[in-house]
Amino acid sequence: MNTRADKSIAEFAPAMIAWQKKHGRHDLPWQQTRDPYAVWLSEIMLQQTQVTAVIPYYKRFLERFPTIATLASAPADDVLALWSGLGYYSRARNLHRAAQVMVAGHGGKFPQTMDEVTALPGIGRSTAAAILVFAFGKRGAILDGNVKRVLARVRGIAGYPGDSAVAAQLWEQAELLLPKTGLRAYTQGLMDLGATVCARRNPRCTECPVQTLCIAQKNGRTAELPTRKPRKVLPQRRTQMLVLQRAGEVMLEKRPPSGIWGGLWCFPETDADADAVAVCAQRYGARVELREALPVIAHGFTHYHLDILPQPALVKAWPPGVSEPGLIWLSVEEAVGAAIPTPVRDILEQLVARSRKS
Numbered sequence: 001m002n003t004r005a006d007k008s009i010a011e012f013a014p015a016m017i018a019w020q021k022k023h024g025r026h027d028l029p030w031q032q033t034r035d036p037y038a039v040w041l042s043e044i045m046l047q048q049t050q051v052t053a054v055i056p057y058y059k060r061f062l063e064r065f066p067t068i069a070t071l072a073s074a075p076a077d078d079v080l081a082l083w084s085g086l087g088y089y090s091r092a093r094n095l096h097r098a099a100q101v102m103v104a105g106h107g108g109k110f111p112q113t114m115d116e117v118t119a120l121p122g123i124g125r126s127t128a129a130a131i132l133v134f135a136f137g138k139r140g141a142i143l144d145g146n147v148k149r150v151l152a153r154v155r156g157i158a159g160y161p162g163d164s165a166v167a168a169q170l171w172e173q174a175e176l177l178l179p180k181t182g183l184r185a186y187t188q189g190l191m192d193l194g195a196t197v198c199a200r201r202n203p204r205c206t207e208c209p210v211q212t213l214c215i216a217q218k219n220g221r222t223a224e225l226p227t228r229k230p231r232k233v234l235p236q237r238r239t240q241m242l243v244l245q246r247a248g249e250v251m252l253e254k255r256p257p258s259g260i261w262g263g264l265w266c267f268p269e270t271d272a273d274a275d276a277v278a279v280c281a282q283r284y285g286a287r288v289e290l291r292e293a294l295p296v297i298a299h300g301f302t303h304y305h306l307d308i309l310p311q312p313a314l315v316k317a318w319p320p321g322v323s324e325p326g327l328i329w330l331s332v333e334e335a336v337g338a339a340i341p342t343p344v345r346d347i348l349e350q351l352v353a354r355s356r357k358s
């Protein structure tokens with residue numbers, strides 16, 4: 001590393017810390033606490049999710065589960081219900097499991113070493129470092145999506161950050177730039193800069209505290225760094241959801257614990273082109289009468305797009321005594337409050353809107 005490069009490394013953290021103190025965010029609810037449980041919760045909720053969407057969920061969650069012990073002892077359904085609408089539900093399942101691990105193995109306390117924290121379900125290296133920094137004032141490098149963008153630009157690192165070789169270079173830089181003191185302001189500064197100034201499109205470089213150190217800015221490469229993910233056409237899938245209605249109630253089915261929407265309550269699914277009447281007869285021994293289909297819901301997953309065809313049907317006859325485990329009948333209001341994924345919530349809203357019209 002030449003002297004000039006050394007200088008830009010040495011100047012990076014002080015510039016970031018000074019900027020964070022003056023221009024960074026200070027009023028976020030999780031910045032008002034050093035409780036590792038609350039910090040952990042915020043870090044998990046903020047993964048893939050905007051701050052404004054997280055705030056009400058964070059507050060509700062802490063009100064209902066104020067401690068690791070209360071979370072650990074809660075039914076999984078209650079945890080998922082509070083997460084409903086926030087997406088990426090494996091985060092909630094891991095949070096719940098990690099709380100149980102802490103009760104069983106750490107006396108209900110949050111561990112304080114990198115190895116112990118990363119051994120908990122759902123906590124990777126960057127999240128662990130953020131918790132250790134914010135809750136305990138320890139030293140650790142973070143590298144979330146926003147920080148990858150900042151470092152790829154500042155250090156001029158090309159290549160898709162999802163590739164392990166590129167990620168390794170970024171981690172190396174993250175460690176290299178880490179200051180010895182001022183870790184909280186520095187870490188928060190990196191997060192704030194990535195979230196507010198060093199935006200994916202049109203970064204506001206004139207307002208940036210590390211503008212003079214930024215290789216991408218100097219070389220006019222901010223639009224091409226970090227390198228985008230190689231484009232892949234996602235497969236398109238279709239499914240039909242059976243919206244069975246009986247005496248003002250709808251039927252939901254609990255999904256298996258892992259996989260898409262694992263452990264959440266959903267409308268029963270069948271092939272997009274299947275005959276819903278025949279499926280109900282065969283699956284439940286029920287006689288149903290179809291109602292007009294609701295509008296198709298398009299839902300995007302990481303690996304494919306899903307078109308959901310909601311098919312309402314009135315139950316005319318349900319075999320007496322048939323109550324399968326994993327099936328539940330709820331009023332629409334109760335269903336909205338259950339642990340359901342977003343498309344099911346959208347379908348319930350469509351049902352309400354239709355009933356208001358008729």
Ligand code: SF4
Pocket residue numbers: 150153154197198199203204205206208209210211212214215216217222
């Ligand atoms: Fe991002 Fe621009 Fe700052 Fe570089 S100068 S870190 S591209 S905002």
